[in-house]
Each structure stands twice: as structure tokens, then as C-alpha cells.
Amino acid sequence: MSHEPSLLNSLASSVGTPFWLYDAAVIRQRIADIKELTNAPYLQARFAMKACPATAILREMAAAGIWIDAVSGNEVLRALQAGHAAGQEPPVICLTADVFRDNALEVIREHGVLPNIGSPGQIADLAAAGYRGKISLRVNPGFGHGHVNSCDTGGPSSKHGIWHSTLKATAVAAKAAGMQIVMLHAHIGSGPQFEELMANLNRLTDEFVSEIPGLPDLEAISLGGGIPHNYRDPNASVPLDRLKELLMAAQQKASAAAGRPVRLEIEPGRYYVAPSCTLVTRVTDVKHTEPNEKGDGATFAMVDAGFVDLVRPAMYGSWHGIEIVGRPADAPRVPIVVAGPLCESGDVFTRDDKELIQPRPLPLPIAGDLLTLRDAGAYGYAMSSNYNSIGKAPQLWLEPEGKVIQISRRETLEDILKAETCEIVKI
Numbered sequence: 001m002s003h004e005p006s007l008l009n010s011l012a013s014s015v016g017t018p019f020w021l022y023d024a025a026v027i028r029q030r031i032a033d034i035k036e037l038t039n040a041p042y043l044q045a046r047f048a049m050k051a052c053p054a055t056a057i058l059r060e061m062a063a064a065g066i067w068i069d070a071v072s073g074n075e076v077l078r079a080l081q082a083g084h085a086a087g088q089e090p091p092v093i094c095l096t097a098d099v100f101r102d103n104a105l106e107v108i109r110e111h112g113v114l115p116n117i118g119s120p121g122q123i124a125d126l127a128a129a130g131y132r133g134k135i136s137l138r139v140n141p142g143f144g145h146g147h148v149n150s151c152d153t154g155g156p157s158s159k160h161g162i163w164h165s166t167l168k169a170t171a172v173a174a175k176a177a178g179m180q181i182v183m184l185h186a187h188i189g190s191g192p193q194f195e196e197l198m199a200n201l202n203r204l205t206d207e208f209v210s211e212i213p214g215l216p217d218l219e220a221i222s223l224g225g226g227i228p229h230n231y232r233d234p235n236a237s238v239p240l241d242r243l244k245e246l247l248m249a250a251q252q253k254a255s256a257a258a259g260r261p262v263r264l265e266i267e268p269g270r271y272y273v274a275p276s277c278t279l280v281t282r283v284t285d286v287k288h289t290e291p292n293e294k295g296d297g298a299t300f301a302m303v304d305a306g307f308v309d310l311v312r313p314a315m316y317g318s319w320h321g322i323e324i325v326g327r328p329a330d331a332p333r334v335p336i337v338v339a340g341p342l343c344e345s346g347d348v349f350t351r352d353d354k355e356l357i358q359p360r361p362l363p364l365p366i367a368g369d370l371l372t373l374r375d376a377g378a379y380g381y382a383m384s385s386n387y388n389s390i391g392k393a394p395q396l397w398l399e400p401e402g403k404v405i406q407i408s409r410r411e412t413l414e415d416i417l418k419a420e421t422c423e424i425v426k427i
């Protein structure tokens, strides 16, 4: 998403750099896409809110009737505060976790949230917390496909889910503890081919729905996330009509296996939000290293955003589109390394999963230019941190008529120190 240079410049003078700029029109379009995709009987979409849990985004989802997939007790509480309904019928909020920590069990018990468990021992955790209601089982179906290897969410090396051959035993334990299994869930990652989604469903229906005697309460099957976003090509589109056909076929197959209508759910995260947000940063300097005998040597554009803001390149080698604001598309380009302010040599935005620096052909910037990192809406602000005590950058929200709202301010040192105490711990 490209914005007018004059808008970015005036926002930079009012809130400073770096800042995040969400475009409400883009989010609403993506929500409309998913509404259309699930516009059929017994299809339901959730939002994997970990991708971008800002209240403004959660409100858009609530208004559109998109349900929530949360990961922690606090995520559930954020969704409730933003207007998502609590209560089990229908289970508007589910909490998907392989580990319950902090307030997760309490929130599940108090707010009627559907727990989607990914580790067999969580049955005992729920029972010990006095929970006796409906649950969902997250299955590791034995295969998966992330957008990079470290994001594989199924297969023998994935930490997620209940390994398929131990599912029956888990179902028996759940029944013995007085719980009803209302959903089977398998999230196999966000880079899969659609065919893999169907293989995923086939495994769920053929091996589990028809074979596990303890599934008389089954109401839904969830295929997880898995709608990719093409970060490299802003004009690429996902063939959602084909996916819709597949989801409808999957819903019918699941219903046939269960012997009654079963809801088919999906819970994308990145698809809704990835293209909606731009991280706007300022070039502070341009410097060079001279080639050594291996020929290394580079031009560095130093910017005031780092992996404390957008960690995806440093963490996964992810690619984000980069523009120098105000330069024409046909401006001559040279290989540039874009690097940030942190005391870490890996604080580089132009890299991949093998190379620490992967220069990008860009118009040569000068100090003072604004530089944008595109498609930063998913796992952007959500993964930002306070490393180096910098404080998180503000989030701005652009409405279609041009009004810009600040939805979070720049964090101060006071914010960072807020949780520090000097209290003697009772032992």
C-alpha cells in the first residue's frame, strides 16, 4: 500500500518517526473477502488475533461478525473489551494453546470460552481448574507447511497439537473428565497449497470423526489459518473462489462423517491485516563499507526503525517491500542494505533466511528521507518489543475520508519502567 508523500511527511512531523500507519479501507476489503469466502451455510471465519490485537482491529472484526481465536487469557479479555461476545453458544471466542499460563484457565472458566487444547495433559489442567464443559482438540495431523520451516505447524518436529495417534486416548480422557469434544482443529501452517488443506480435512474426517467413538458432541471442524499473503507482489491475489469450493466440499464431507451438519471453521490472521499497515521510518544516514578480498562491501541506509518494531525479517528472514518516499517508480536503483538503530548486527531489514545482509535495489536515499516497510500489519506491532528500552512506536489509523486517528501513542520511559518494583517476595 503506497500513501501520498505529503500525508506521510505531515504525519511524521506531528508524531515523529518511526510510526505505523493502518489503512482502514484495506482492512475492510480483506474482511469483506473473508466474509464472501465463508458466505455459505455452516461456514464460519475467526480472526487469529495474535496477528494484530489492536482494539480498533478487533472492533472491525466484531462489527463484521468474525469470531475470535485467542492464544492467552489476556487476548480473550482484549477481545471481550473490544465487543466480542462471551458465552459458549455459539463459541465466539476460542482459546488455542498448547500451554495454559497466567490467567488462561481462569478466563476459560469465568467467561465461557472454548478451550482448544494442543497437549494431552491439558485435560488434567482443565479438570483441576474445575472445568467440565466443551472443549476442542487441536490435532497434529503429521504434516504441515509454514511460510518458512520454523513456521511449520504440523509434522513430527512441530510443537503444536496432539499427535494424531494419541488423539483417541486424549478423547477418552476428556470424556472421563466430563468434557465434551465439540471441535476438532488442525492448523497446518500458512503457506500450504489448498490441496494440503483437503488432505488435512480428509485425515480429520477419515481417521478421527468416523473412528473415535467419543465424538458424539462434535459441532465443528477447524482447518486453522492458512490463507497466505504474497508479500513480494502487491497485486497478487489468492484464488478465494477455488478455496470457497474446497471449504464447501470440506463442510459436506465433515457433515457426512459426523452424520449431521457440522460447522467448518477457518481462522486466518495475516490475510486480514498484512497489507493494511505500513511502518514509516526515517533515513538518518547513508554510509558505505569498502570491499574486502571476498568482494563484500555495501551501502547502508541507516533508519530509525529496527527489529524492536518489525521483527519478521530478523526472526524469519521475511521479505517486506521497501520504498523511499517521494521517489518515482523508474528512479535508478542501487543495492542498499537497510539497517536499524539496535545494538545487534542482525538489525537489518534487507536479509533472507540464509544471508545476514541481502542488499535490495532501491533509489539511493539521503539522510532525512522517509522510508516505508510495506505489508507490516500482521505480526508487526504485535511482535514489537522494548529491547534497548526504546519504547514502542505509535500506531495511526487512516479512515477512507482522510481522517487519521492515533490508536496508540509512542511509549515513554515511564511506560517501560511501569512494572519495575522493589518488593520483598514472601517465601
Ligand SMILES: *Cc1c(COP(=O)(O)O)cnc(C)c1O
Residues within 6 Å of the ligand: 048, 050, 051, 069, 096, 187, 189, 190, 224, 225, 226, 227, 267, 268, 269, 270, 271, 378
Ligand atoms: C498463527 C495461527 C493462525 C493464523 O495464522 P496466519 O498465518 O496469520 O493466518 C491460525 N490458527 C492458529 C492455531 C495459529 O497458531
